[in-house]
Amino acid sequence: MPKSETLRASRRNVLKGVGIATVGASLAPAGMALAQGTPAAPSAAKGPKLLEMEGKAKLIVLGDKPLNAETPAEMTDDDVTPIDKFFIRNNGLVPDAPADAKAWKIKIDGEVEKPMEITLGDLMSRFPNVSYKMMLECGGNGRSFFSPEARGNQWTNGGAGCAEWTGVRLADVLKAAGVKPSAVYTGHYGADPHLSGDASKPAISRGVPIAKAMEPHTLIVFKMNGKDLPLIHGGPVRLIVPGWAGSSSAKWLTRIWVRDKQHDGPGMGGFSYRLAKTPIVPGSKGDPKDTVILEAMPVRAVISFPADGARLASRKLDLRGHAWAGENEVKTVDISTDYGVTWKPAKVDAPPNKYAWQRFTASLDLPSAGYYEVWAKATDSKGVTQPFVAGNWNPQGYGGNPINRIRVLIAS
Amino acid sequence: MPKSETLRASRRNVLKGVGIATVGASLAPAGMALAQGTPAAPSAAKGPKLLEMEGKAKLIVLGDKPLNAETPAEMTDDDVTPIDKFFIRNNGLVPDAPADAKAWKIKIDGEVEKPMEITLGDLMSRFPNVSYKMMLECGGNGRSFFSPEARGNQWTNGGAGCAEWTGVRLADVLKAAGVKPSAVYTGHYGADPHLSGDASKPAISRGVPIAKAMEPHTLIVFKMNGKDLPLIHGGPVRLIVPGWAGSSSAKWLTRIWVRDKQHDGPGMGGFSYRLAKTPIVPGSKGDPKDTVILEAMPVRAVISFPADGARLASRKLDLRGHAWAGENEVKTVDISTDYGVTWKPAKVDAPPNKYAWQRFTASLDLPSAGYYEVWAKATDSKGVTQPFVAGNWNPQGYGGNPINRIRVLIAS
Structure with a gap:
């Protein structure tokens, strides 16, 4: 299912004015703000700094010393994360x-x-x-x-x-x-x-x-x-x-x-x-x-397709992503395209073994052309779901697992 | 129920460093950020400009020419809005x-x-x-x-x-x-x-x-x-x-x-x-x-007590507010104190007549001392609820009715 052709195609389809080099969290152009400005991405007018390392994909560099680099969401579409795409x-x-x-x-x-x-x-x-x-x-x-x-x-x-x-x-x-x-x-x-x-x-x-x-x-x-x-x-x-x-x-x-x-x-x-x-x-x-x-990590869903900021030709959208929940299994993932007013359940696959992430997929039919946010919210086997914003602030910022939000533009 | 003594008491109880003059949307001090920075308030290091007009309360002035002034949330606690507190x-x-x-x-x-x-x-x-x-x-x-x-x-x-x-x-x-x-x-x-x-x-x-x-x-x-x-x-x-x-x-x-x-x-x-x-x-x-x-206005709930930024002596909190929904009746108001992970229904009174707002009340028992956000979300008789953020952006910003969020600090 996760085809790199699809990913490349989606990256080619991102909104005009954004080159292929600025992948990931800053796919959307400056004007395409997430409603209420979730700080979802390293602010990057020129795009984030990308990793240049033999054997590694162009991860997003968060720090040089020590080296830390994260995997952009649209690069997390594989069932098993390839070594080159694995975060550092x-x-x-x-x-x-x-x-x-x-x-x-x-x-x-x-x-x-x-x-x-x-x-x-x-x-x-x-x-x-x-x-x-x-x-x-x-x-x-x-x-x-x-x-x-x-x-x-x-x-x-x-x-x-x-x-x-x-x-x-x-x-x-x-x-x-x-x-x-x-x-x-x-x-x-x-x-x-x-x-x-x-x-x-x-x-x-x-x-x-x-x-x-x-x-x-x-x-x-x-x-x-x-x-x-x-x-x-x-x-x-x-x-x-x-x-x-x-x-x-x-x-x-x-x-x-x-x-x-x-x-x-x-x-x-x-x-x-x-x-x-x-x-x-x-x-x-x-x-x-x-x-x-901090022991087990909290429940989280991440949309891997389409990419944040994708320009899509059709109102029909086959969404994909992964969800996981620390010590627990993910029971449900729900999708909203109207800022949380209504939700539709995604299909969630069982994990191949305990502690593996779980694939979720959903077929969306957006009501019109135009700009949409697509939100994904996972709930674990204990009934714990993701908050809408990162609450429980702490000085080093652990446990931040707000619902995932991407932006798409459906061409008219 | 809406006692001005209570309101005054709550205003006296706001977090230290914020004087009685800076009522309303900026009750909370600069450090007490809403999680993920909802632009909930006119930014006001020194507090907003307050109305000085005979026969009117100290509303928050949004513009001088033409004169426009809004009622701070904690001043909307009356069953019928008094003339002096009515927005301009x-x-x-x-x-x-x-x-x-x-x-x-x-x-x-x-x-x-x-x-x-x-x-x-x-x-x-x-x-x-x-x-x-x-x-x-x-x-x-x-x-x-x-x-x-x-x-x-x-x-x-x-x-x-x-x-x-x-x-x-x-x-x-x-x-x-x-x-x-x-x-x-x-x-x-x-x-x-x-x-x-x-x-x-x-x-x-x-x-x-x-x-x-x-x-x-x-x-x-x-x-x-x-x-x-x-x-x-x-x-x-x-x-x-x-x-x-x-x-x-x-x-x-x-x-x-x-x-x-x-x-x-x-x-x-x-x-x-x-x-x-x-x-x-x-x-x-x-x-x-x-x-x-734009015809009918969308569904909305606003917490009138406690005030945003209130410092409260007890973990027991009797919350009050009003909700309304354009052409429709408000059926439910739900309260969350954990960033939307769990919700508890408030009691919602019937309106005295069509087009009146409706009182909601809830008794909360917060789990510990510390900082909390209290969220209120109304759902109308058609099943339409408030979004979590203001979506459907438009150049003049109509229809923005995200769920209401206030901050409280429970003294230890």
Whole structure:
């Protein structure tokens, strides 16, 4: 179904005056405002900065140092996100690639009976290899929708992708090491140097409750879409803690420290990956004491076809997109073309496995030529749906998952 | 129920740093942003300009020439809008008050068997006098919610009020004049000079289809809330065409011209009081040929208590407001305090008569201290509800009726 010809065709069909280079969030020309100016896109009169990297598509660069780049919505149309279209999120520097990936060492220590140091080669041969299609999503995905602006990379909805990951279960490895009853939390360490390059400075180290670590979809991963895990995506080996803020899924994995208390590495404290416990005044300073850890990501639907700003020849519109919901399944996706007055259910496919995104499709028949916004709203298996705006403001802008809105112009 | 003590108390309770002078749309301090920055209020670091006029409350001045002033939401809490709180909308200059109101003359001509010129005194004694509580609403009410900005006074929701109007039925007068089968439309004329003061320049003259003119609630009015109609509100005599754009309700009425075709006076053509026939790109130029006349006003709910920006001592909140829906009745009002994820029905009172606004009340129990937005959404008897943003952009910004949003801070 997701044909790259279709995508290219749609990109050719965007409103006049916008060249093919300015893809993504800024497809629509300046005059084609979203009603009430949702800050849905990096403001870009000349278009956003596009990634130029071998093996990667022209993602939208949100930051250079560290490098962070998101996937424009119309590039998320594949059932499984290709490596070249997969978003890039770094906290520190990218380490050098090892000469011998199989010799890469991972240490398991802390609250275990038999601390171990195991090479990637041994890991691959000693434990069952499993493959799942699973979401990986930046904890700050949707941050740009907050007003006033929250600190950090201004992700729209493109800090998320669903690849097929192959690895071994973290649970199998931890069981082999013998998890003690005192185990409460994990602490994850990677080989990426601190952004300053100063080896004495601590790099990000996050972790998860032991139950999530033992969840059978939490993997130590060495293949992405059947290929060796690329360096930029954490190769040769990383964690995938699916459905949770991506920062838990340490890249360039070197150590799992099993803790007898909540992990306290860099990235666990202050306002990092934490939500306000009770709602605070937008733009206020907040107090780190009044926060809770961001764990599972919230429900979200993203329209992948047509592209925002598409000029369409027909009033008949076959819409496509993906939806996901952290620990939960997406039950319904509803579409509105009249600013939320009426809604029509989309068809939502079952996920191929837990933690995969779900395809939704809808056939729309717009009442006339002209300008429309098309809105998509997902609801999960717990009945939780997306808000209409990003509420619950917090200083670093986590949990922003307002309903997705694109603009289309139906030619007369 | 609407106690001015309560209102004053609420105004005293607004967030610190905002004085009592800056009432209304800008109660909340600069930092207390509405999520995703709905342009809900005239931007006002120092607060809006307040009306200083004998017999009038401190309305929010939207324009000086002509004078236009809206009622802040927390001043719309009365069952019947008092004269002092009633919004002011002018197109031209305010004429001089007549020395003898009863001698004021109104001409009925055009497609009638017996053209007439009748004094106000004769009108009052010759035809049955009736009283109704009815909405009067500026056609541009809600204009400020459009993005990009539309031309004209930037009304929030305060270009509307519900007074008790006393007058005679226009239908009775037209019947007395003998409406010909050729009658199609009315044209209304008032004594207000053109804004330039140049008597040779035509002042606004709008009209309505003959069926609406014959509707038993369409009145020639000379009393407002039991008092002689004040000059600023069109006294000594005006039309009230309830539920429709206020510009049809000519002030200082001098003539009803019954036409054999749609009226073509100033205010009927171009983009004036006209909506886009099919949706156009926001901010585009538009084409007057692709427009239709704005007739009935859309469904709308406005929270009158608490005030936007109120600081409240308790998590228990007794909310109040009014809702109305042009030609229709309001069936439901729903309240959300979580950005539209969940909704709770408010209690909606029946209107005292057709075209009156309807009181809604709700008891909320907010889950914690902190910052909340409270949203109100009305749905009419036809099942039409308010959109979440002002869609269907048009160059003069008519029909903007997004759901109402206020901010409150629950003290810990």
